[in-house]
Amino acid sequence: MTRVLVASRNAKKLNELRRILAEAGVAGIEIVGLNDVPEYPEAPETAPTFEGNALAKARDGFAATGLPCVADDSGLEVDALNGMPGVLSARWSGTHGNDEANNALLLAQLGDVPDDRRGGRFVSACALVADGVEEVVRGEWPGTIGRKPVGDNGFGYDPLFFPEGDDRSSAQLTPAEKDAASHRGRALKQLLPALAALAGH
Template structure:
């Protein structure tokens, strides 16, 4: 079975990507490893100004350290009225990386006076794949929608509880994992990644 590194320690992302890849690849199976499954190395800061730049920083370093085909993603919330912010700063919008509650609450406070028609936003994801031989690929996914005034739902993570995708009547945090995979920015990008992996990695014996 082919081994592929996902350059993250986020177990939710590992489970999500493995679930999507299993559904998309069929018999073309891969074993997905996270950073906790390989020899520890210092992670580089995400200094890019785009999702693609940050995804490549992580994927290149993962491949350099392990020699494994490496996948990395960068994703975030782009609020139209804020010129696309928080964008690449979504995970540390409140100043503390990964503090979902603080990030969400700060954003709600910042857009509290926005009328409903101007609360449009999109979740955006770019996934990088770095392969032996120096080949690099980028795929993108986007989920447009709008932001609610209060959180709803206990699922998902990040800004999911205040984000309702276009055509939905529930927030991303109220969807089942399978429902979210079908419509989310990351789900769309990862399905494109699965097609790419099926083309560029030989079937495992």
Template sequence: MTRVFLASHNAKKLAELSRILAPHLPSVQVLGLADVPAYDEPVEDQPSFEGNALLKARAGFAHTGLPTLADDSGLCVDALNGMPGILSARWSGPPKSDEHNNELLLAQLADVPDERRGAHFTCVIAFVHAGGELTVEGTMPGRVIREVRGSGGFGYDVLFEASDRPGVTTAELSVEDKDAISHRGHALREIAPQVAALLG
């Protein structure tokens, strides 16, 4: 059994990583933060997705000794000059709340016409292991709609229509359909064979 640590509490991210890694590493066991002794997680104070992903992966590797993956991702809205970006999870301030973040985003875009509501999700995944570090980036272009729709996914999925699946939000897609087009899916599929080769 190959153990890989994903520096996250998010059960949906752990399940997603397990699904995508499995074809490359059939014996992989993905552990999350709940599966290892608690440690002080670093403050995400870097100015880029890559910087924050590396910060989390380095901390995870230092504290667990396990090959560690970490991601930083967010929604970049054209009309907001790329924001919320790296601030996506805490856009509406503490405490973290998907509902409050979505309410604030809708309010900020209330007067923006449909043709200027373009946006994209970005995900950078960092992998830190005894032999070094690597990062990959995935994106999912689309647009922000005007009302919350769907019950799947998390974060801004209820407000986002991907260019590859117009007419439905990413919160209305099946898990398989979302994996196929998502920023995290693209990044995970790129990094999975590299992780398998390094650990195999």
């Protein structure tokens, strides 16, 4: 069994990768999170791109634990805000991870923006670092930003994000529907060949 560290304490992210591996029939990999390994200093996310932050996190995890490490950096790019919040998505309102405040600020900033100009996308960059391996991939999930939060599933900006071609918000989708379409799902699927190789497939 090959242990692979996901540089996150977010159980939803760990389970997402577990489901994607299972669906692809990749066996022999045990996914562990930051809570399952000895604590190590995590560098701040200071890169100007999702790719730079994901790679830095994966390098840190691999260097500290010796385990192949997958890390992602993701966020929301809104066209009317010139691609912001972008890498600042989790701390857009000034407090890291305060979803309600972040959503409220985003809605306020888009208050006067008409429906046909509320386009954006969720972006996820995922990096895999292991012995002799450094791979960074990017997944994008296009959609539009709603006018009020809808739905109870998901986290972050999910209640405001309406995927292209769907009249439900991301927070109204089932986990399986979200995996099939989401930015992180799209990025993680691109890492499957490298992860399968680690497991000796």
